[in-house]
Amino acid sequence: MVAVIWSASALIGRDAGYVSALQAALLLIGSLFGGIVTDRWSHRATMIAVSLGRAALLLILSGAAAAGLMSLPLLAGIAALVALATSAYDPALQASLPLLAPEASRHATNGLFDATRRMARIAGPSLIALINGIMPIGQFFLITAAGFVFAALGVGLALRGMSMAVPLKAGGAGGDAAVFLDRLIGGLRAIRGHRLMYYGLAGDLVGNVSWSMGVLLGMALYLRANSADPLTDYGLMMTAYGCGNLGANLALASLRPRRPALWLVMSKLTFGAGVMLLPLAPDRAWLMAFAAFAAINGPLENLALLHIIQRDFPQQRIAQVYRLLMCAAFAGLLVGYLSAPGLFGAFGLRPIIMASGAATLAIGLMGARLASRTLAVPQQSGTTGEISQSAP
Secondary structure (H helix, E strand, O other), rough: HHHHHHHHHHHHHHHHHHHHHHHHHHHHHHHHHHHHHHHHOOOOHHHHHHHHHHHHHHHHHHHHHHEEEHHHHHHHHHHHHHHHHHHHHHHHHHHHHHHHOOHHHHHHHHHHHHHHHHHHHHHHHHHHHHHEEOOOOHHHHHHHHHHHHHHHHHHHHHOOOOOOOOOOOOOOHHHHHHHHHHHHHHHHHHOOOOOHHHHHHHHHHHHHHHHHHHHHHHHHHHHHHHHOOEEEEHHHHHHHHHHHHHHHHHHHHOOOOEEEEEEEHHHHHHHHHHHHHHHOOOOOHHHHHHHHOOOOOOHHHHHHHHHHHHHOOHHEEEEEEEEHHHHHHHHHHHHHHHHHHHHHHHHOHHHHHHHHHHHHHHHHHHHHHHHHOOOOOOOOOOOEEEOOOOOO
């Protein structure tokens, strides 16, 4: 993600948001409609195929950069295809976790998988900061491609011989047409009446507007305009963000979210405030400190939402509900990237970055009332009916 944004911003400046918007649009489309196809396959096969496919695509970018053939259409096209493939991976992974971990250790397992993503968020930008000037930025795609190959090997070995059932199969009343419709809108049916999930989806959408507009693109452009060493500063900012993510994960993975609504609200408050502070940082140290503070939101939100999904929905619905979260996230990214170039041009970088953070902060304040109430959700298979925010 960092390499794509930096390469695009070098080619077209603040209009780089449109490249990332294309990525977000394909991720959104894949999340909305991918289940129609991937729910026919085992989750193991999906994850292996997606990892190898993304590796092959990134090798094309690496080769083009080495040959001096990098262009905006090529970068945008490959980024779009990688995004489309990615939309199939995460739901397959999340639907597999309940099969791999018993309920008693599921939260810790969620924390472990979340921690690996946080460590990657540290390693990637740290690598950029360390080898900036030594290795051309286009070759970062080669490193990422190698990571995807190792991911495919890891999934293949870890899940070899395990029974990974296809989530939904044809049959029943209405036949194939009913199954097709269920694959398309099953997640919406599953969360009907679940007010905490509604809040989680809304918060995810707004938070990703702030993430795309304020952090990924906004701060890249802001540092390009105001820093003597913008790529290093951006890499260190993202490294600090990853460190904050990982530190929060390690602290929270051992704490079962007995009040997940409170975790969701705190995630929005910390992230919104942190994003507002980023363009006010007087030096590199403060920039990293503000980024680390903003990063606390990630584990707070993700672990709470995974706990809710795994607790309140039957296993065959987990991938569908998780796709809704992906839809909310990618819709937020799409809105942020599409609106950023015009807003930056009209109002400037710093005001819009701060405004994007303020929007997320407002969502947190609006959710404070939700965190103090007991919610009733409809009876679903695999749930206990009335679910209190303080339930284990």
